Amino acid sequence: MDVISTRRDFHRYPEVGFTEFRTASKVVELLDSFGYQVIYGPDALEGNARQGVPSEEVLEKSFNRALEDGANPEIIEKMKGGYTAVIGIIKGKEDGPTVAFRFDMDALPVRESTDSDHFPQMEGFRSKYEGYMHACAHDGHTAIGLGLAEKLSDRQFAGTVKLIFQPAEEGVRGAYSIVKKGMLDDVNYLFCQHLGTNVPLGEFHGGSLGFLATTKMVAHFYGISSHAGASPEEGRNALLGAATALLNIHAIPRFSSGSTRINVGVLEGGTAANIIPEYAKMVIETRSVSEETNEELLRRVKNILSHSAAMYELQHKVEIVGKAIPINCSQDLIELAMAEAKQTEGFTSVKPYEESGSTGSEDASFMIKRVQENGGQGTYMIIGTDIPAPHHHPKFDIQEEVLLRSVELLNRIARKLLK
Ligand SMILES: [Zn+2]
Numbered sequence: 261m262d263v264i265s266t267r268r269d270f271h272r273y274p275e276v277g278f279t280e281f282r283t284a285s286k287v288v289e290l291l292d293s294f295g296y297q298v299i300y301g302p303d304a305l306e307g308n309a310r311q312g313v314p315s316e317e318v319l320e321k322s323f324n325r326a327l328e329d330g331a332n333p334e335i336i337e338k339m340k341g342g343y344t345a346v347i348g349i350i351k352g353k354e355d356g357p358t359v360a361f362r363f364d365m366d367a368l369p370v371r372e373s374t375d376s377d378h379f380p381q382m383e384g385f386r387s388k389y390e391g392y393m394h395a396c397a398h399d400g401h402t403a404i405g406l407g408l409a410e411k412l413s414d415r416q417f418a419g420t421v422k423l424i425f426q427p428a429e430e431g432v433r434g435a436y437s438i439v440k441k442g443m444l445d446d447v448n449y450l451f452c453q454h455l456g457t458n459v460p461l462g463e464f465h466g467g468s469l470g471f472l473a474t475t476k477m478v479a480h481f482y483g484i485s486s487h488a489g490a491s492p493e494e495g496r497n498a499l500l501g502a503a504t505a506l507l508n509i510h511a512i513p514r515f516s517s518g519s520t521r522i523n524v525g526v527l528e529g530g531t532a533a534n535i536i537p538e539y540a541k542m543v544i545e546t547r548s549v550s551e552e553t554n555e556e557l558l559r560r561v562k563n564i565l566s567h568s569a570a571m572y573e574l575q576h577k578v579e580i581v582g583k584a585i586p587i588n589c590s591q592d593l594i595e596l597a598m599a600e601a602k603q604t605e606g607f608t609s610v611k612p613y614e615e616s617g618s619t620g621s622e623d624a625s626f627m628i629k630r631v632q633e634n635g636g637q638g639t640y641m642i643i644g645t646d647i648p649a650p651h652h653h654p655k656f657d658i659q660e661e662v663l664l665r666s667v668e669l670l671n672r673i674a675r676k677l678l679k
């Protein structure tokens with residue numbers, strides 16, 4: 261299997277969270293061809309524990325598109341409705357611990373650049389799906405996972421390898437459903453990793469600091485429409501309720517217990533100048549370094565939403581569409597990963613983590629926590645690559661030489677623990 265052409269193939273067909281039908285289908289086929297036991301569809305994730313699942317219409321459209329683009333019909337039939345997780349399991353020649361790796365597969369709703377200096381455009385593997393793009397390197401992550409799968413298919417080790425291909429990392433929506441299904445319960449060591457994140461090619465971090473707890477939610481306000489000239493008092497203005505909530509959510513104080521973020525990212529509603537708006541929608545996120553503080557932010561946001569709705573005699577509903585917690589990387593694994601990186605060709609700068617920390621969020625946090633709760637260990641590693649533009653930007657790209665050396669590094673890490 262060629263890791264670079266596999267990455268380019270995934271890049272051409274970017275699929276957003278819970279619509280990774282084609283990608284997951286290819287993953288199942290390859291794992292199967294390498295001799296892995298493959299678990300996928302409703303066997304690999306808990307349907308009700310998914311968050312922010314796209315509408316039936318979007319799921320069906322993506323499903324049909326995947327079929328046209330070469331997904332295996334028999335395989336994706338089992339994934340219908342957005343069950344796009346895949347787990348590959350292979351046992352070594354002798355008994356030993358279970359080592360797992362997690363790879364995210366989803367793309368983003370970003371329109372990819374057509375500039376002639378954008379490498380995927382230049383090389384002819386720019387996104388085929390207009391308005392969607394692999395702008396966070398998850399195409400590379402999935403390709404690395406498959407490269408690793410092939411290496412470990414020789415079964416020359418003692419223990420079990422579990423490769424977890426996760427849907428819907430963006431928006432922190434997919435990992436929890438895999439945890440809920442029990443897929444992490446037998447894992448002794450878990451490695452998660454990300455390419456890029458402003459770390460240059462040749463540099464490697466065995467762990468990460470500072471991932472934030474976060475909650476993403478959609479609030480719906482339901483009022484009554486009425487003629488704005490003839491009978492405004494008969495209406496109930498949903499947009500006013502939402503606007504009141506917006507200002508008060510941003511007025512929640514900072515916390516002395518640790519840094520926080522809050523953002524109302526979307527506010528929309530209403531239909532015309534002469535109609536009292538009967539519906540409004542807001543998309544909100546909270547973040548904090550501490551899980552407890554994030555819960556308190558969430559409580560206050562919900563309080564504001566319900567009282568703002570009450571002021572204008574509106575009905576309202578809050579939908580949680582994404583969630584993550586902080587990550588505490590296991591020190592032993594950070595050191596083990598660093599030691600292996602130092603012996604892997606291509607890594608010239610090896611660090612435990614970036615002191616300044618991350619300000620993002622990751623739902624691999626739920627997987628790491630589950631493993632640690634059971635007495636196991638987990639870490640979130642960063643593998644450097646120079647990037648011509650930031651993550652989630654139309655000109656985002658990776659340096660493909662990072663792919664093979666990442667496979668090599670993960671292969672070394674797995675075998676070190678499976679001796
Ligand atoms: Zn991203």
Ligand SMILES: [Zn+2]
Pocket residue numbers: 396397398429454
């Ligand atoms: Zn990412």
